[in-house]
Amino acid sequence: MPTCYRQGDILLILHDQPPGWVRTVPAPPRQTVAEGEVTGHAHVLEGDSVRVDETDQPEWIEVPGSARLVHEEHAPVDLGPGTYRVVRQREYTWDDAERAAAD
Amino acid sequence: MMQSELPLIDPLPVDDRLAAECRAKWGDMAWRTGEGPNNRAQQAVFQASRGLHHALGQYAGPWYHPKAIWNSTPAFAGKLLARFHHDPDGWRDRHFAISMESIFRLRRWVARTTGHRVGTPPTDRNAADLHFETVQKLRILSDRITCDFRAMERSWLEQDPEPENREWLPEGPWDLILTQFNCDWLAGADWLARIGRLPAESGLGRILTIMEHSALCVPMPTTTVVCRRPAAIHRDSEGQVHSMDGPAVDWRGLDDWFYFRGNPVPANTIEALRNPPPDISARIRTRTDGKLRRDLIAWRGEGRFVTEAGESVATDDYGTLYRVGLPGQREGMAIVKVLNATPEPDGSFKDYCLRVPPWVESPRQAVAWTFGLGQEEDYDPVHQT
Numbered sequence: 001m002p003t004c005y006r007q008g009d010i011l012l013i014l015h016d017q018p019p020g021w022v023r024t025v026p027a028p029p030r031q032t033v034a035e036g037e038v039t040g041h042a043h044v045l046e047g048d049s050v051r052v053d054e055t056d057q058p059e060w061i062e063v064p065g066s067a068r069l070v071h072e073e074h075a076p077v078d079l080g081p082g083t084y085r086v087v088r089q090r091e092y093t094w095d096d097a098e099r100a101a102a103d
Numbered sequence: 104m105m106q107s108e109l110p111l112i113d114p115l116p117v118d119d120r121l122a123a124e125c126r127a128k129w130g131d132m133a134w135r136t137g138e139g140p141n142n143r144a145q146q147a148v149f150q151a152s153r154g155l156h157h158a159l160g161q162y163a164g165p166w167y168h169p170k171a172i173w174n175s176t177p178a179f180a181g182k183l184l185a186r187f188h189h190d191p192d193g194w195r196d197r198h199f200a201i202s203m204e205s206i207f208r209l210r211r212w213v214a215r216t217t218g219h220r221v222g223t224p225p226t227d228r229n230a231a232d233l234h235f236e237t238v239q240k241l242r243i244l245s246d247r248i249t250c251d252f253r254a255m256e257r258s259w260l261e262q263d264p265e266p267e268n269r270e271w272l273p274e275g276p277w278d279l280i281l282t283q284f285n286c287d288w289l290a291g292a293d294w295l296a297r298i299g300r301l302p303a304e305s306g307l308g309r310i311l312t313i314m315e316h317s318a319l320c321v322p323m324p325t326t327t328v329v330c331r332r333p334a335a336i337h338r339d340s341e342g343q344v345h346s347m348d349g350p351a352v353d354w355r356g357l358d359d360w361f362y363f364r365g366n367p368v369p370a371n372t373i374e375a376l377r378n379p380p381p382d383i384s385a386r387i388r389t390r391t392d393g394k395l396r397r398d399l400i401a402w403r404g405e406g407r408f409v410t411e412a413g414e415s416v417a418t419d420d421y422g423t424l425y426r427v428g429l430p431g432q433r434e435g436m437a438i439v440k441v442l443n444a445t446p447e448p449d450g451s452f453k454d455y456c457l458r459v460p461p462w463v464e465s466p467r468q469a470v471a472w473t474f475g476l477g478q479e480e481d482y483d484p485v486h487q488t
Contacts, residue, residue, distance in 0.1 A: 001480055006444070006487035011474040074445045075488035089473045092437075092458045094397055 007069050007077045009089035010034055010043050014082050018060045024051035033057065033069065033086055041072040047079075059086050125294040129286040130237050132315065136333050144316040145173075152327040155309035171327045176358040177248045177282075177319055180330050181255040184321065238287040240343055243365060244352065245284040248319065281310065281320040283332060289314060331355075339364055347377060364402075366395040376402070384411035391430055400436075406456025409438040421482075422466035424459075434461040439469035444487045 003014040010033065018024065027050045033043045034057050045052075047067025052058035061067075061084045069077040152171040174180040281289075292311055295301040301308050306322070313320045319330035335353040337346035343365030344351045350359035350370075361370050375383065376399075384403060390396040400408045413427025413436070422441035429435050437460065443453045459469040471482035 001483060004482070004484045006484040008443075008445075008488070011484070077486055077488055087474045089457070090475070091473065092460050 005069075005077050005079065005084075007043060007071055008074045010069070011087040011089070012061070012069070012077070012079065012084040013087060015085055016083065018053070018062065018083050022053045022060050024053050024060060024062050026050075027052040027058075027061075031058070031061075033061070034088055039073070043069060043071050045069055057086075060084070061086060121297055122290075122294055125290040125297065126286075129290040129293060132289070133237070133241050133284050133286040134336055134338075135283065136335050145171075148173075148313050148316050148327070148329055151309040151312035152329075154304060155306050155313070155322055155327060171313075171329055174319075174328065174330045176354040177330055178251060178255075178358050180319055180321065180328050181252050183328055184252075184255075237342070240365060241284040241286060243362075243367065244344065244360075245282045247360065247367060248282050248284075281314060281322075283314065283318045347373060349373075363395070364398040366392070366398060368395070384408045388412040388427060389430060393431070396429070404456075405436070405458050406438050406440065409436050409458075410440065410456065413438075417465050419466050421470050424463065424466045424469055426461070437461045437463060437469070439463075439466050439473075441466070441470060 005012045005014075027045070029046065029048070031045045031050060031052055033045050035042050045061065045067055046069075047063060047065070049064045050067055051062040051064075053060040063079050063081055063084065065081055067079045069079060148171045172183060174183060289311070292301060292307065296303060296308055296311060301311075303309075303312070310320055310322060313322075313327065313329060317329040318332040319328075321328040333352050334355045336344065337348075337351045339345035341364075344360075344362040345364050346362065349361075351362035352360035354360075359370065361368050361373050363373065363376065375386070380386070384407070387396060387399045387403060387408065390399065403411075409425045409427045413425045415423050416426050417424040422439050425438045425440065427436050436458065438456045439459050440454055440456045443455065446452055457469070457473055459472055463469040463472055465479060467482060468479035471477075471479045474482065476482050
């Protein structure tokens, strides 16, 4: 059973290391992990020396020490060292497609 | 003659800029309202109508007095056609299929030579897609006129004591009634006119002029039946015909067309949506029109709809699973209702609903699915807020 942390519509799943094809780069001190589509409130990662993959809303996060995930409407989530995969919550749709659940 | 206006030719090269102009013009024209038989429109339609009848030609004679008759609604235009039909002296006007045939030929010709490419030029995909969406949204209006005319035709035939008259017009030509909402082929025809393939003085060129001022045009040998544009056409943010405050298409109180997000509905449906009764979700569930039902569910909210019209089937530490069956649909809908882990400022916990696949059997499995986890055991967050 994977270890996971949840903040609203975001699930962080702990992994040993990112897949080989993922290239991570240093993240700014406040890295937006996911934008709020409806409210405009974002899930933001605060921490030093954090590395993320090169996308606007990263799927892979490397935390060497500690970091904190913050959001205006949810209590913060403290993260220990490790590699995390970010999963956004989805919903079932009429077309059996999947759409990101609106935050 | 009309048929010679439409030679069979190979597909024509499409000038994207010109095609875009035609699409824009007739796309705007389709939503135009309010124009009536003012002097300018009346003169233009009269001139075009006279030219149209001269172009038709074979009925010209000493008795020949071409005219354009304005109507306030498509229904009135239909009743006028019924009067022509029953008028023993108006037999010539029964047979307007000759011009209909030309229109039919034009539409086929436009489609074959340019129509689909005027609609979807290769270098202007976005504009073409937008135009296609507009055409789809308008089709419901042109189809309504066609269906109304067809229903009227059936009622005339039932009343007609002479059996041979029942064959006076097959059903097909009603699809060829020209309305302002047929912007797809009108744009194609305009494009042909602009490149000189459809002379302005030809019958079909005259029809294009008439359609710039009228909501509807039925060209007949001695008369052109035209119709004022509606007083108002209301649309929602997605451009679909829609109004919750009254008729979406207002024919000055003489005829009211009610639409909900592009779906034709009776007036009492709009009234029920404005003041929803307690059993509104149950009533939505029994709708058999799939698209209308889907739009009504979206309006009510999927979570609210399922919890009101369905029943809870499972509860665990992760939430409550609800299901509802839908008539004519194998799967039905499932919703998981969960509590927010973070309390509100007043200490309460807000709940929210997520739609999940109908095959899930437990709230935990449902929540695991929303995060892409295959096994429900995989979903067990050590910390959540």
